[in-house]
Amino acid sequence: MTDVVNRVKDILAEECAVDRAALLDDAKLEDVGISSVDMVQVMFAIEEAFGISIEQEDMSLDIETVGEVTSAIQRLVADQA
Secondary structure, eight states: HHHHHHHHHHHHHHHTOOOGGGGGGTTTTGGGGGHHHHHHHHHHHHHHHOOOOOOOGGOTOOOBEEEEEEHHHHHHHHOOO
């Protein structure tokens, strides 16, 4: 699943124009400059990249860190494989 984590971080960096090196698992999204509005575009890009569907309930509002995002996407990719 490391491939999923790396690809999600690449998408976060690309879509949000943030430094890939700043996307450590414990980094808070807002601290690295990723807003909730940015996350909407990120979710579309992730859906396209992985060929998955992300429902609103799949991404809870309490996701605050890069690691929480990658963990949620790993679960979705595994569940929809």
